[in-house]
Amino acid sequence: MQATQKPIPILDMEPEINALWDEVNAAIQGVLRSGQFIMGPEVKAFETEVAAYLGCKHAIGVNSGTDALVIGLRAMDIGPGDEVITTPFTFFATAEAISMVGATPVFVDIDPLTFNLDVSKIVVTPKTKAIIPVHIFGQGVDMDPVLALAKQHNLKVLEDVAQAFSGDYKGKKLGTLGDIGAFSFFPSKNLGAYGDGGLITTNDDALAETCRMLRVHGAKKKYYNEVVGYNSRLDSIQAAILRVKLPKIEEASAGRRRVADLYRELLKDVPGVNLPFEADYNRHVYHQYTIKVPNRDAVQQALEAEGISTMVYYPVPCHQLPIYKGLGYQLPLAEQAAAEVLSLPIWPTMAQEIQERVVQALKQALQ
Numbered sequence: 001m002q003a004t005q006k007p008i009p010i011l012d013m014e015p016e017i018n019a020l021w022d023e024v025n026a027a028i029q030g031v032l033r034s035g036q037f038i039m040g041p042e043v044k045a046f047e048t049e050v051a052a053y054l055g056c057k058h059a060i061g062v063n064s065g066t067d068a069l070v071i072g073l074r075a076m077d078i079g080p081g082d083e084v085i086t087t088p089f090t091f092f093a094t095a096e097a098i099s100m101v102g103a104t105p106v107f108v109d110i111d112p113l114t115f116n117l118d119v120s121k122i123v124v125t126p127k128t129k130a131i132i133p134v135h136i137f138g139q140g141v142d143m144d145p146v147l148a149l150a151k152q153h154n155l156k157v158l159e160d161v162a163q164a165f166s167g168d169y170k171g172k173k174l175g176t177l178g179d180i181g182a183f184s185f186f187p188s189k190n191l192g193a194y195g196d197g198g199l200i201t202t203n204d205d206a207l208a209e210t211c212r213m214l215r216v217h218g219a220k221k222k223y224y225n226e227v228v229g230y231n232s233r234l235d236s237i238q239a240a241i242l243r244v245k246l247p248k249i250e251e252a253s254a255g256r257r258r259v260a261d262l263y264r265e266l267l268k269d270v271p272g273v274n275l276p277f278e279a280d281y282n283r284h285v286y287h288q289y290t291i292k293v294p295n296r297d298a299v300q301q302a303l304e305a306e307g308i309s310t311m312v313y314y315p316v317p318c319h320q321l322p323i324y325k326g327l328g329y330q331l332p333l334a335e336q337a338a339a340e341v342l343s344l345p346i347w348p349t350m351a352q353e354i355q356e357r358v359v360q361a362l363k364q365a366l367q
């Protein structure tokens with residue numbers, strides 16, 4: 001690496017925090033002054049605003065994306081003896097949530113173009129209760145066939161939207177198509193808090209009521225607890241911060257798409273690079289810009305030596321993790337993706353010169 005060149009992180013959060021510094025500080029101080037730290041007016045206001053943005057009836061703030069998945073599954077009455085279909089090519093939390101409620105994950109191989117679960121490979125059994133499509137890397141799953149299959153077999157659909165806030169499918173926001181949407185506000189997600197946070201969305205009044213009850217120890221009325229629930233609220237300070245960031249999300253997603261377009265242009269004739277596919281039914285919001293390359297580990301090391309951080313999401317598909325290995329799955333397309341994928345640096349305001357440096361180093365690494 002040339003001494004004058006700054007290392008390039010996979011995600012640079014500094015431009016965002018610099019731009020929002022005064023507004024975020026004012027929001028935090030507002031909560032401190034109000035003294036309402038748990039479920040105060042900021043949480044309510046954020047829930048109202050985010051539901052209006054997404055175009056859904058209910059939005060319920062929780063402590064994390066993982067909790068949104070767990071509470072969503074519980075609200076759908078999924079538990080021991082039930083099977084839930086999902087993709088192996090996701091962050092562990094998706095499968096973990098299924099296991100946490102006592103159900104069994106059933107892994108279906110992926111479409112190697114979109115990295116999303118291949119709906120045509122789903123096999124429904126009498127034990128199947130739900131499907132969790134994961135909109136991986138910011139690209140929507142082809143939802144119409146998922147919803148048709150769910151309708152045919154009377155299954156619930158829980159969208160894992162942790163990586164795809166503000167993405168859409170045929171003009172509708174992801175997370176509003178199934179019975180429930182589960183979002184994460186982990187700081188590096190497209191809409192990130194400055195700490196943990198999550199959200200459940202639904203258009204179903206009964207599911208919403210159950211989720212609201214489960215997030216506060218299973219009580220609709222305080223101290224009249226009905227079921228064993230969770231302590232899982234969206235923190236008021238995080239809600240206030242998210243209220244600052246929500247109005248800027250369209251601009252941020254447009255920025256990510258602009259960065260993706262330039263990568264596509266710069267990389268289009270580079271031999272060996274397999275570019276991300278963008279399905280025409282969705283607006284991809286590029287949580288990650290994930291390419292496929294030969295000799296992936298060597299390429300990653302060569303980039304690291306040039307001061308360029310990349311990530312492998314995910315080196316081990318869920319079905320090959322120790323706790324699920326015993327289920328005996330062989331899912332060759334997910335396994336192949338895990339061996340070839342490389343996520344390049346991307347953030348909404350990434351400058352062209354920085355992208356050019358990444359591409360230059362990648363070309364060298366591939367030679």
Ligand SMILES: *Cc1c(COP(=O)(O)O)cnc(C)c1O
Nearest residue numbers: 064065066091093094162184186
């Ligand atoms: C980040 C993530 C989660 C978990 O969200 P947390 O807020 O970290 O609990 C779940 N699913 C996917 C696909 C994710 O990327």
